[in-house]
Amino acid sequence: MMGSDKLLKSILDTITQHICAIDKNGNIIYVNRSWITFGENNSSSIHKGWDKINYLQECDKSALKGDKDAIMAAKGIRDVINKVKDFYYLEYPCHSPNEKRWFMMRVTPFKLEEKEYYVISHEIITERKLAEEKVLNLSRIDGLTDIANRRYFDDFLENEWRRCVRLKMPLSLAIIDLDHFKLLNDTYGHQAGDECLKKVGSVLKTFAKRPADLCARYGGEEFAVILGDTTLKNSLTLMNSLLDAIRQLKIPNKDSSVMPTLTASIGLATLYPHACKEKEELIAAADKMLYRAKENGRNHVAYENK
Incomplete structure (x- = not known):
């Protein structure tokens, strides 16, 4: 049987959600294959060279440019880190020039060797949002x-x-x-x-x-x-x-x-x-x-x- 670390990595790399883990300072310590692939396909700085990226700092940079979703994301992550909230989630648009896309971000804490870390996942929810949008438009x-x-x-x-x-x-x-x-x-x-x-x-x-x-x-x-x-x-x-x-x-x-x-x-x-x-x-x-x-x-x- 393959080693547990290798097995866990293989499992995480098959998941379609974009997953990363950060420490309490916001530094990214792990990303899965879906995270990397999304960055390669979308020129996303937060997905490239991830081992040198601070997730919170990237959110703050976007927030300074007026990105309201980045403002909410940064606050939500900090609330989990500071134990104001047990977890956090945010639905947000991330449209490309060719298509509409929506994601749900979830932030969940975990402990490893008495140290606290945080899993941040981004799940594609485009199909559901398009269906909701269609129903809403019909009502309007x-x-x-x-x-x-x-x-x-x-x-x-x-x-x-x-x-x-x-x-x-x-x-x-x-x-x-x-x-x-x-x-x-x-x-x-x-x-x-x-x-x-x-x-x-x-x-x-x-x-x-x-x-x-x-x-x-x-x-x-x-x-x-x-x-x-x-x-x-x-x-x-x-x-x-x-x-x-x-x-x-x-x-x-x-x-x-x-x-x-x-x-x-x-x-x-x-x-x-x-x-x-x-x-x-x-x-x-x-x-x-x-x-x-x-x-x-x-x-x-x-x-x-x-």
Whole structure:
């Protein structure tokens, strides 16, 4: 039978988890084959020349560059070393240019010859995270138009509001109503109405491309666009372009009093959120402007800057 050390090494080298062991100062004293292979394939400094690497120092370097996961990892490892926690785990993204990847890091202490050491393992959890992401996206998406639903709109606006409060940035909201959509439904049938909503949803996607933007189905034939860190002037330019894009769809609506093809009315409001205000004030302002746009002939943008 092979020696116990050789057997143990062979076992650890067959494990797909990336495993290393560190001492109480953070120095790496052991890594398995999966750890080394990952470093070779990803140009990871912490995986190369591991015998001269201090894991905690590498985490601290990344933390100084703004890596939030590295900040949490360093704190978690130190909590285990200092016996604040019995163990620690962290799920984090590690995406490559070609694919999305997630890992779970676990930190577990052990003793050897009265000295304390710590096993750090990184397990690939990409398949599970992708499945969770798919379920989450389904809960956020309107089934007909394939854009955000009202529930996700509410959550996104709340988060964007807080961000703009913190960073003192403007926040714009547009509420879009398809002019005389009921006539379109009555004239051409509900299937044609659904196709119309799908096409408008596709157009809206092209006007909400940044992380701070969101287009959503607001309800029925109403849509909404959130534009974070966007002034009234820039928002107005975008919304006028959106109106033109909707007109360019040339969807028939022969009984409309505006023109014989689909048009829309937009209420636009921009304000600088702060702690004394609520996001409902922005919604109310955009809704008021939508009413004004419809009262004044439809097929245009009415706007307010507060």
